[in-house]
Amino acid sequence: MIFVRFAKRVRTLMPNINQERLVEHFISLVRIDSESGNEKAVAEVLTEQLGQLGFEVTQLAVPSEITNGFNIYGKLTGSLEGSIVFSSHMDTVTPGIGIEPIIEDGIIRSKGDTILGGDDKSGIAAVMEAVRSIQERGEAHKTIEVAFTVYEERGMHGAKNFDISKIESSQAIVLDSGGPIGTIITTAPGQQSLKVTIKGKPAHAGLEPEAGINALTVAADAISKMQLSRIDDETTANIGVVQGGQATNIVMPELYIEAEARSLDDDKLAKQVAHMVSTFEAAAQKHGASVEIDSTRSYNAYHIADDDAHVVEVKNTFAAIGIEAMTKPTGGGSDANIFNANGLKTVNLSTGMSKVHTTDEFIAVADLAAITEFVHCYLTR
Numbered sequence: 001m002i003f004v005r006f007a008k009r010v011r012t013l014m015p016n017i018n019q020e021r022l023v024e025h026f027i028s029l030v031r032i033d034s035e036s037g038n039e040k041a042v043a044e045v046l047t048e049q050l051g052q053l054g055f056e057v058t059q060l061a062v063p064s065e066i067t068n069g070f071n072i073y074g075k076l077t078g079s080l081e082g083s084i085v086f087s088s089h090m091d092t093v094t095p096g097i098g099i100e101p102i103i104e105d106g107i108i109r110s111k112g113d114t115i116l117g118g119d120d121k122s123g124i125a126a127v128m129e130a131v132r133s134i135q136e137r138g139e140a141h142k143t144i145e146v147a148f149t150v151y152e153e154r155g156m157h158g159a160k161n162f163d164i165s166k167i168e169s170s171q172a173i174v175l176d177s178g179g180p181i182g183t184i185i186t187t188a189p190g191q192q193s194l195k196v197t198i199k200g201k202p203a204h205a206g207l208e209p210e211a212g213i214n215a216l217t218v219a220a221d222a223i224s225k226m227q228l229s230r231i232d233d234e235t236t237a238n239i240g241v242v243q244g245g246q247a248t249n250i251v252m253p254e255l256y257i258e259a260e261a262r263s264l265d266d267d268k269l270a271k272q273v274a275h276m277v278s279t280f281e282a283a284a285q286k287h288g289a290s291v292e293i294d295s296t297r298s299y300n301a302y303h304i305a306d307d308d309a310h311v312v313e314v315k316n317t318f319a320a321i322g323i324e325a326m327t328k329p330t331g332g333g334s335d336a337n338i339f340n341a342n343g344l345k346t347v348n349l350s351t352g353m354s355k356v357h358t359t360d361e362f363i364a365v366a367d368l369a370a371i372t373e374f375v376h377c378y379l380t381r
Contacts, residue, residue: 031101127144200252
């Protein structure tokens with residue numbers, strides 16, 4: 001009964017959409033298991049649903065070593081001038097198996113032992129309900145393209161493997177951020193990934209430890225001298241994975257480390273990465289060890305000016321539904337980084353998702369309705 005009363009109140013504020021149908025569709029999507037690499041089931045469901053809405057749908061293959069699923073491209077030709085790509089990812093983080101969503105006082109959350117999956121099925125639900133409502137009302141609309149991707153959560157590999165030649169629009173909107181509705185991410189960092197292997201020398205830890213070179217000692221020396229965590233307001237760095245060791249009676253001969261650096265500024269990112277690499281190399285030389293470092297760019301930074309026509313149009317659409325929009329930077333990457341790098345001008349908008357990547361994740365029905373209203377308004381303006 002709480003949900004029914006809430007639904008009626010929100011519908012008077014968001015008259016263009018069917019909130020009950022929106023919530024039901026969102027809940028049905030989060031109940032489909034789709035942790036990264038296992039998106040086939042949800043991709044098949046969405047392919048069928050988009051087809052029922054009249055989209056020309058293409059399943060885009062992704063290397064099988066990445067996922068059992070596929071990317072989705074869809075196009076629905078409109079009669080109004082202009083076209084836009086809306087994009088969201090289909091995968092979730094763990095624990096995302098057997099999600100049981102519940103609604104309490106207008107808030108959708110899981111029962112507590114899994115994530116909810118609003119990241120990023122809230123974006124998918126918003127786009128599809130906006131299209132359903134437009135068709136139900138017989139409204140004219142812009143041409144809409146959808147790009148639903150796999151494996152975003154573990155390196156944006158779906159977007160990296162997306163056949164960008166399918167896309168006809170010159171600009172896109174990714175629905176994959178948190179914060180208040182109206183938040184427009186116009187600046188996001190680049191990320192460099194470091195995979196470090198330190199090779200020391202084994203020895204018996206009780207009989208002759210001085211004959212060995214402990215790889216952990218090398219790593220500890222390097223990390224103690226390394227600038228990590230928050231470097232400045234644009235730059236961060238982190239050691240995330242450490243693996244090594246065979247037994248307590250063996251001086252550790254090898255250690256594997258995964259690290260990253262991010263920055264909104266490419267020069268600062270290069271400087272931080274160089275610092276991390278040189279610090280590992282200096283420590284290895286000091287202790288007589290060797291080090292192998294695989295440094296790769298995960299994704300590039302992007303920045304879109306506040307007065308860019310795409311940003312202005314997004315702001316004006318929010319204003320048209322009574323929401324004051326704001327542009328801001330983020331410290332996280334998304335498919336928007338990949339699309340921008342491929343020449344598709346892309347902003348990332350909040351769907352209202354909160355506490356993502358945790359079992360406390362939730363989304364307010366009012367926020368889900370509001371971002372759906374934004375999509376509806378954008379397409380029909």
